[in-house]
Amino acid sequence: MNGSESDSTGVVAPDRRTLVLEAFCATHGRAWTAFARARGLTPRQAEAVTEALRERLAACLEEVMGTAVPAAEAWRYLKEEIAAAAFAAPPPGPLWKEAVRAALERMRINLGIWVDEYGTYEAILGLPERQQEVIVLRYMLDLPSATIAEYLDTTVENVTALAYRGRNRLEQKLRRRSGR
Template sequence: MTIDRGVPPQPGGHRGGRTVTEGGEATPADGRLLLTLQAFCETHERAWHGFALTQVGSDQDAALVVAGMKAHLRQRWALALRQEIPATYAWRLLKEHVAAWMLHTGRRQPALLESAVLDTVVRRLRAGRPGDGRRELPEGRGLHTAILGLPERQHDVIVLRYVLDMDEEEIAQYLGRPAATVRSHLRHAHRNLARALELPEPADSQGAP
């Protein structure tokens, strides 16, 4: 199958135009709405692009995914502004567009994360374990597989925390969850990754519910 990379795929399998999830929202004609949308996109685009890059594997494809998501968001901006947290609504759109791209290109799994990021996660898992740093780091693909095996929320917080270097409050805004819930997701993700890699559980995850 030849992929036309000039126009990003839309959720529902369409390229360009309106999508099956738009629900009839009109493109905002009011100049103030467009200015608000532009400022919103400028604030969040680095995170959107960074997350898309971890999933699709190239800057070019990530840019196309984000462009499609932004076009979709523009059509739905009035609705997005009625949401309690517009950033969370935009994040859901991004996830839809990433999924549509992967389906359209036949990619079954997200792209590999940078090895430096994988090493950072492993170091975090070993925090507070004197002498454990002498052990060899697991191969990147093994950790990548473990990250892919996490529940969706835990996967997202790992990517947002270690790939995009967001703090817990920022992650909470994107995921629409309290910061305490984000911290819980991180603890559980650390514990699950440690178990998958046969490493000692991090001290702050032991005894976590």
């Protein structure tokens, strides 16, 4: 049948492939959308990126699920979808400012009363890609290290090291900017 089967009562149930796709997207979709928002996309753009990723995964689900770490493969696709959407993205808005402030608090970076959210945003984007991803996922989105490790196809220990180096590099950049 076309993606579903009916039981003896005539109720149509989705096939296994559809269930796998739905479960995978339900597990990771919130983080995908939040990461797209953290990369400066509007809520509508972030939702569109997540939907585009879902459609892309539907087209190649077996291939993705056949990889060693399906979440990491989907993460690579997500970054491509975000890059494609980013050209039309406006500068970050008020929610981004709150996320930046929360991240600085979680990292325990205290710059006194001086907090330039846009400068911090630029400094985060100036980090090496893996450090940038870990800083956003850990400190802005508050995801656990195990989830981040799965997304980035690495170990929890490597996530911890990337967070440590990224946090220190970010603090140095911000202190230079503030003259402290």
